Amino acid sequence: MSAPIHVIKIGGSQIDDRQFLSRMVETIASxxxxxxxxxxxHGGGQEIVRLHDELGVPFEVVEGLRVTSEQxxxxxxxxxxxxxxxxxxxxxxxxxxxxxxxxxxxMGLVRVEKYRLGEIDLGRVGKxxxxxxxxxxxxxxDGLIPVISPVSLGVDGLSYNVNADHVAEAMAVSLEAERxxxxxxxxxxxxxxxxxxALEIGEVEExxxxxxxxxxxxxxxxxxxxxxKAGVPIALITDLEHYARGEGTAIVRAQ
Numbered sequence: 001m002s003a004p005i006h007v008i009k010i011g012g013s014q015i016d017d018r019q020f021l022s023r024m025v026e027t028i029a030s031x032x033x034x035x036x037x038x039x040x041x042h043g044g045g046q047e048i049v050r051l052h053d054e055l056g057v058p059f060e061v062v063e064g065l066r067v068t069s070e071q072x073x074x075x076x077x078x079x080x081x082x083x084x085x086x087x088x089x090x091x092x093x094x095x096x097x098x099x100x101x102x103x104x105x106x107m108g109l110v111r112v113e114k115y116r117l118g119e120i121d122l123g124r125v126g127k128x129x130x131x132x133x134x135x136x137x138x139x140x141x142d143g144l145i146p147v148i149s150p151v152s153l154g155v156d157g158l159s160y161n162v163n164a165d166h167v168a169e170a171m172a173v174s175l176e177a178e179r180x181x182x183x184x185x186x187x188x189x190x191x192x193x194x195x196x197x198a199l200e201i202g203e204v205e206e207x208x209x210x211x212x213x214x215x216x217x218x219x220x221x222x223x224x225x226x227x228x229k230a231g232v233p234i235a236l237i238t239d240l241e242h243y244a245r246g247e248g249t250a251i252v253r254a255q
Contacts, residue, residue, distance in 0.1 A: 004178035005037045005140065008243075009168035009220075012045035014183065015084055020240065024088075024183075025095035027244045028145065032097070036178075037140045039171060040099075040147045043164040044084030051075040062117060068124040068161040076124075076161045080149040088147050099145040104152030105159060107135045110167060112152045112160045126152055126160030128167060131174035169223040173230040180227045180235040182220040187242045188249030189213060189221065195242075198250045201225045224251040 008028075014020045028038050048066070052059050052075055060067045068076060085101045092099035104110030112126030139146050150167040154160045165182070172180035188195030191212050199207070204221050207213040213221050217237070224235030228251055238248020 003035055003037050005039060005175050006179045006181055007039045007168050007172040007177045008181045008183060009041045009164055010183045012043035015042060015087055016046055021091040023240050025091055027240055029097060030244060038145055041164055041168040041171060042084055042088055044080040047079035047083045048076055051079050062120055065122055065125055067122050073124040073159055073161060077151050077159060080151050085147060085149045092145060097145055098143055099147050101147050103149035108132050108153055109135060110152035112154055112162055124160050126154055126162045128162060128170040131170050133174045136175060163219060165219045165223040169227045172227050172232045177232055180232050181243055182237045183240055183243060184237060185239060187239050188237055196249045198252055200252060200254045201228050202254060228253055
């Protein structure tokens with residue numbers, strides 16, 4: 001495709017914030033006016049937690065990955081494909097943008113294999129093996145904004161819970177996106193309280209090792225590195241305000 005594509009990942013906690021959603025609509029409209037084609041991938045962690053709590057379904061998290069039982073996958077699909085996805089689409093459409101809600105199962109967009117963490121069985125947790133990019137490109141050519149839940153289709157035909165950062169990474173690589181953007185609640189990777197303008201891919205693991213990159217920033221930073229290694233020119237870690245200005249921490253290849 002001649003027009004540049006930005007794959008934009010937004011977190012589950014952000015979609016609880018009405019002000020964020022309103023600003024998101026303005027930002028997406030602005031980049032569309034610049035000729036950029038957005039693809040949105042979202043999480044929905046808070047919705048999933050609420051559903052588990054309300055229905056009394058236990059769950060555990062191992063190294064940042066939610067163990068997903070047969071009972072839990074039903075709630076994951078409700079929270080991500082239903083509540084979270086529809087909320088984002090509703091705001092975009094109400095703001096005059098032609099958005100379409102999808103998940104990785106629709107049209108076989110995202111195929112996954114069962115993911116194991118060493119000897120630990122995580123249940124219905126998947127690892128991306130393929131993205132059906134021709135279907136996404138057709139939607140973009142029709143002027144639509146895909147909004148994608150990371151629930152995806154296993155090669156065994158089952159539904160799988162997949163980390164949204166990993167789905168965004170795979171989308172960006174497969175679509176040959178100009179940019180992979182992780183929208184967070186901070187303006188970039190912070191060192192001594194100040195956002196870094198750029199990091200070379202070799203610096204990221206060092207910063208993880210010494211604790212400068214920690215918590216939920218780790219999977220974003222590692223997905224950013226993997227995407228750049230696979231050919232995405234820039235992966236940007238930023239917040240919504242700075243993304244609108246083209247600012248944040250750019251993860252790039254060594255010069």
